[in-house]
Amino acid sequence: MSILNVEGVSLSFGGVKALRDVSMQVEKGSITAVIGPNGAGKTSLFNSISGFYKPQEGRVLFEGEDITRLPPPRRAALGLGRTFQNIALFRGMTVLDNVKLGAHVRMRTGLLSAFWYLGKARREEAEIREQIEREVFDFLEIDHIRRHPVANLPYGLQKRVELARALAMRPKILMLDEPVAGMNREEKEDMARFILDVKEHWGMTVLMVEHDMGMVMDISDQVYVLNFGQLIASGKPAEVQANPEVIQAYLGSGDVSTLREKLGARKRVA
Amino acid sequence: MRIGSPKETYIADEALFRTRTQWMWFGILLAMLAIYPFVANMYWIFLLCLISINIISTTGLNILTGYTGQVSLGQAAFMGVGAYTVAWLDNNTGSPFFINLLAGAGMATAIGLIAGLPSLRVKGLYLAIATIGASFILQFIFINWESVTRGTRGINIDPPRVLGTELDNPDTFYWLVVPIMVVMVILAANLFRTRIGRAFIAIRDRDISASVLGINLPFYKLMSFGIASFYAGMAGGLYAYFFGAINPESFPLLMSIFFLAAIIVGGMGTILGSILGAIFMTLTPEVLRYGVDFASPFIDNPSQILSPLRTAVFGAVIVGFLLFEPHGLAEIWRRIRRFFHLWPFRT
DSSP: OEEEEEEEEEEEETTEEEEEEEEEEEETTOEEEEEOSTTSSHHHHHHHHHTSSOOSEEEEEETTEEOTTOOHHHHHHHTEEEOOSSOOOOTTSBHHHHHHHHTGGGOOOOHHHHHHTOTHHHHHHHHHHHHIIIIIIHHHTOGGGTTSBGGGSOHHHHHHHHHHHHHHTOOSEEEEESTTTTOOHHHHHHHHHHHHHHHHHHOOEEEEEOOOHHHHHHHOSEEEEEETTEEEEEESHHHHHHOHHHHHHHHOOSOHHHHHHHHHHHHHHO | OOOOOOOSSHHHHTSSSOSHHHHHHHHHHHHHHHHHHHHSOHHHHHHHHHHHHHHHHHHHHIIIIIITOOOOSOHHHHHHHHHHHHHHHHHHTOOOHHHHHHHHHHHHHHHHHHHTGGGGTOOTHHHHHHHHHHHHHHHHHHHHOHHHHOGGGOEEOOOOEETTEEOOSHHHHHHHHHHHHHHHHHHHHHHTTSHHHHHHHHHHHOHHHHHHTTOOHHHHHHHHHHHHHHHHHHHHHHHHHHHSEEOGGGSOHHHHHHHHHHHHHHOTTOHHHHHHHHHHHHHHHHHHHHHHHHHGGGSSSHHHHHHHHHHHHHHHHHHHHHHHOTTOHHHHHHHHHHHHHHTTTOO
């Protein structure tokens, strides 16, 4: 069963067509990866799904519901969690507060109870704290830095805190925008393990954009390949790896005539 | 030196004061505030009342500007709204003072919510200009809505009465304003232990990712404006009762800048910063006045030379803070605490 359906989404900025008629399905409980060369439109696709950009054409369905026109906070409330390519932690807060903020949509404390810190506020803060400690901090092994301001943490840990923040939301689908970009091998292995655990122990659906082919091929169930805003291939990692168009998109082709043909085709589309 | 503060429950670990030392210092502070009016003279009690009013307003502005990142230059005008509401109620209905104060704060909140509407579209300098616009409009209303505000002549307000006693002097008024100040500061501190306060900080740090994480930006921005104006309205109402008379000149734009300077000097986005900033901004002119008095015998014609100099020194001190201590007095306080934390083993 697919949890997320992207149907014929097109997005353009002025004359630049970032996405053209992109369709994809994300199966529940799977790890789906979107790959493609730089500027292929992967992050644009992500932003269209999380509500940052409004696609001009097409629909985004989440659990069968059309969310194309919903503002981002409503999508978060439905269960779309995500991390960002360039770390988007709140630098003025501690690790604990950042992660607690991830649980914002699951909390209901009102203004009055927050001011007096009685009743709901007190109860909810304690509950969420306990949940975060048990589910997130233990799991991601960041309990030792909970009181640290995020600004001073090393890069790899910041990435992990961002994942923690997304997990605190208990999303139905977790969208990771380049989770291992800029990491060393050890940090990458840790992150891959966390992503697999998220899928296997929590049963969470993961959708990720990633450049690291090794990781994509190792852990994903389904791979979509974007190039110049168009979907050029999809399938199991092994199938995609063998697809000549994908190889061409990544490595380029030495053949001048195919390049001409391709440029001509693009002109006709535009 | 404190080595650790082990906790057995998460509630204990989430508390406002997490160590016994903090509780002790808080108790000492309250005790000092309680004996202060019996040991200080009238002038210093007056000053502490004024500081308390300024702390309330500064805390409100710090919630809006320091924590939520929405620059506002309307805080004094919102104080004016609270003050005029209190003055009108006091003169026309004779309702008890606490109702008047709450009504003043409520009215300021309503006006603040309207004045905050531009924040949904603009931020930074543009928002600052928009709030200046709001404060000019309010100033215009204070001057020209004669039937309510009595224009430039201003309004007199009778002192509040508690159990038949008139709080007409600083030493009695002290018992009204200081408890309100303490409660409102604690309320503000509580706010930032909950989801609402975290949402404010998230909007300040990265509004776009806050929105993707499920924070409704317009709702929380307006809420922040509402809270800041509530604090301003309460401070304005107390101001009206304290001075017994207000006129449109009582709440100039310069006063809004005073509060903005207070949060910068004190420390943006810290509760302690609001307190220290308000104290600093209220006391520095007084201290400088003592300096002038001290220097007077040695200089000819002191009032003409030293009074302008006093203003210039005040300005220079603020510039100095911006340059050398951009995180404000709260950061100095933290450094001192850290020093004593490990003292005498590592300093």
